[in-house]
Amino acid sequence: MYPEYRKVLETAKIESAPAAPSTAAPRSQRNSENTELHILPVQGNVYMLVGAGGNITVQVGSTGVLLVDTGLAQYSDKVIAAIRTLSDKPIHYIINTHVHPDHVGGNETLAKTGGGSAREVTLVNTPGETAAYSVQIIAHQNVFDRMSAAAAGQKPYPESAWPTDTYLGTEKEVYFNGEAVQMFHPPAAHTDGDTIAFFRRSDVVSTGDIFVTNGYPIIDLKNGGSLQGEIDGLNHILDLAIPAHHEEGGTYIIPGHGRLCDEFDVLEYRDMVTIVRDRIQAMIKKGLTLDQVKAARPTLDYDPRYNTPGGFWTADMFVEAAYKSLTPTK
Amino acid sequence: MNNVTLLRLAGAALLLAATLPAQDLFDGEWSPLHHEDYNERIPGPDLGDFAGLPINDSARAFAESWDASRLTLQEHQCRVHVSPYIYHGPLHLRIWEEKDPTTQQLIAIKNYISTYEQTRTIWMDGRPHPPDYAVHTFMGFSTGKWEGNILTVYTSHIKQGWARRNGLPESDQATMTEHFLRHGNIMTHVTILSDPVYLSEPLIRTDDFLLDDKQLGGWLWPCEYVEEILMRPKGAVPNYLPGQNKFLYEYADKHKLPHAAVMGGAVNYVSRISKGVGNGED
Numbered sequence: 364m365y366p367e368y369r370k371v372l373e374t375a376k377i378e379s380a381p382a383a384p385s386t387a388a389p390r391s392q393r394n395s396e397n398t399e400l401h402i403l404p405v406q407g408n409v410y411m412l413v414g415a416g417g418n419i420t421v422q423v424g425s426t427g428v429l430l431v432d433t434g435l436a437q438y439s440d441k442v443i444a445a446i447r448t449l450s451d452k453p454i455h456y457i458i459n460t461h462v463h464p465d466h467v468g469g470n471e472t473l474a475k476t477g478g479g480s481a482r483e484v485t486l487v488n489t490p491g492e493t494a495a496y497s498v499q500i501i502a503h504q505n506v507f508d509r510m511s512a513a514a515a516g517q518k519p520y521p522e523s524a525w526p527t528d529t530y531l532g533t534e535k536e537v538y539f540n541g542e543a544v545q546m547f548h549p550p551a552a553h554t555d556g557d558t559i560a561f562f563r564r565s566d567v568v569s570t571g572d573i574f575v576t577n578g579y580p581i582i583d584l585k586n587g588g589s590l591q592g593e594i595d596g597l598n599h600i601l602d603l604a605i606p607a608h609h610e611e612g613g614t615y616i617i618p619g620h621g622r623l624c625d626e627f628d629v630l631e632y633r634d635m636v637t638i639v640r641d642r643i644q645a646m647i648k649k650g651l652t653l654d655q656v657k658a659a660r661p662t663l664d665y666d667p668r669y670n671t672p673g674g675f676w677t678a679d680m681f682v683e684a685a686y687k688s689l690t691p692t693k
Numbered sequence: 694m695n696n697v698t699l700l701r702l703a704g705a706a707l708l709l710a711a712t713l714p715a716q717d718l719f720d721g722e723w724s725p726l727h728h729e730d731y732n733e734r735i736p737g738p739d740l741g742d743f744a745g746l747p748i749n750d751s752a753r754a755f756a757e758s759w760d761a762s763r764l765t766l767q768e769h770q771c772r773v774h775v776s777p778y779i780y781h782g783p784l785h786l787r788i789w790e791e792k793d794p795t796t797q798q799l800i801a802i803k804n805y806i807s808t809y810e811q812t813r814t815i816w817m818d819g820r821p822h823p824p825d826y827a828v829h830t831f832m833g834f835s836t837g838k839w840e841g842n843i844l845t846v847y848t849s850h851i852k853q854g855w856a857r858r859n860g861l862p863e864s865d866q867a868t869m870t871e872h873f874l875r876h877g878n879i880m881t882h883v884t885i886l887s888d889p890v891y892l893s894e895p896l897i898r899t900d901d902f903l904l905d906d907k908q909l910g911g912w913l914w915p916c917e918y919v920e921e922i923l924m925r926p927k928g929a930v931p932n933y934l935p936g937q938n939k940f941l942y943e944y945a946d947k948h949k950l951p952h953a954a955v956m957g958g959a960v961n962y963v964s965r966i967s968k969g970v971g972n973g974e975d
Contacts, residue, residue, distance in 0.1 A: 403826060
């Protein structure tokens with residue numbers, strides 16, 4: 364969950380939503396009506412769709428459309444309209460980077476209407492048998508577990524929004540539109556169900572909320588995230604990225620929120636998170652309490668850039684999550 | 694012809710001269726003159742010398758934590774000086790104009806900067822700057838216009854970089870206004886840097902260049918990153934924990950300056966320090 368979504372929550376009237384978690388999908392369309400979505404061509408077959416909550420990665424080609432994340436539910440019609448300006452072919456795959464509603468909120472609508480009507484196909488490898496064709500929603504197993512089970516005080520997502528193709532290990536892959544797409548799962552990073560998607564031919568990485576440019580990383584402890592996992596995830600992104608010339612260009616990085624980036628941007632962000640970890644870890648070793656750590660302002664040098672006072676995810680919240688994540692449980 | 698008419702004609706002529714496009718004014722190859730800010734530009738700034746820059750507390754904290762060993766990390770080894778800083782260093786500079794082959798209208802003014810082999814484009818065709826979700830680059834996105842014989846350039850979408858290369862940061866939210874002025878064979882380059890993240894007020898700097906069409910070589914800057922520190926733990930980022938940077942006051946102590954005097958910030962400008970203001974005595 365991220366600031367845009369939080370803003371929606373703050374301004375929208377939350378109604379009973381039988382088809383989605385009550386805190387996850389405000390049904391008011393007030394904001395979405397006035398919000399403009401933007402498409403940014405990234406590289407190769409890949410585009411970045413901005414404005415629907417979390418960034419959506421769109422890969423188009425002769426076979427169809429593959430999406431990484433689907434944004435907030437209320438923007439689904441606009442998302443489909445934007446995709447249709449790039450391709451009139453059906454959506455075949457949706458990859459979910461994690462469980463938050465600003466990234467999976469559009470699953471249901473996009474899977475139903477973006478893929479075209481479900482139809483039967485003959486299975487070549489099993490003569491005489493048929494199967495219903497539909498959009499495949501790929502995610503780590505932990506995303507499925509969290510979407511299908513209601514958290515305290517929340518309703519589960521509707522079944523039609525759940526991942527249909529999950530993986531348990533650290534990697535998964537598909538080949539689509541003439542391109543290998545690799546998925547990597549850094550354990551316990553932003554959440555415990557994160558996926559980083561790497562488009563190998565287009566040379567684009569879609570990171571989900573492990574990397575954002577408009578705030579400190581959210582360490583969602585309740586959903587299994589951890590500070591060290593977050594740093595490991597950022598280092599994994601750096602491993603995938605290769606700059607073209609003097610640390611610029613080459614592999615492009617689509618963050619969960621914010622602007623398009625390349626390796627150097629991830630590098631500075633990774634440095635920041637690592638340095639803040641080092642400081643908080645040293646303070647914990649000295650026996651400082653959480654309040655003492657907060658008072659020491661371990662994020663002072665980065666606050667004007669990443670802190671949003673009074674916002675959804677402040678420097679204090681980041682420090683608190685980092686402190687709790689680094690404090691050994693007794 | 695009366696005096697009023699003469700005055701009007703002279704005024705019109707001046708106006709015409711001021712508004713004529715100054716085509717080709719900067720075309721050629723230029724070498725930097727390093728007399729200004731020499732110590733910072735050529736040997737390089739001392740660690741802990743933040744004087745003269747209107748930095749805020751966050752910038753100072755960033756620099757206090759900065760360990761030069763960070764430059765040994767592979768991804769940092771070929772990092773480019775951002776456009777507000779790159780003209781400050783040693784470089785060869787080539788400037789030329791790019792024109793529409795059909796209309797001969799000026800499309801862009803190009804700068805090739807030998808340091809890090811950077812080609813910078815200053816768009817002169819009135820195009821808008823990219824949206825805020827577009828990628829940032831080391832040179833940023835620049836648009837220019839002629840103000841008489843002065844080329845004025847506005848740059849946005851710059852990557853994070855240096856305000857001074859001893860750890861003082863410049864954020865990716867910074868923007869820059871530049872003025873290129875020519876006096877004979879000398880070109881003065883004025884940069885006005887605004888950084889809402891790390892500066893409390895705009896930072897204004899000037900550099901001078903000499904027209905030098907006989908430069909030999911020195912136009913390439915190959916850079917290939919290598920493993921410099923073996924066995925370093927993966928993901929380690931060299932940095933000083935708060936209060937542990939033993940080099941922080943080395944420069945101040947060497948020159949017998951009050952520590953506060955070299956810590957930067959608008960309040961600590963030299964003229965104020967000399968009056969005992971801003972160095973802890975006020």
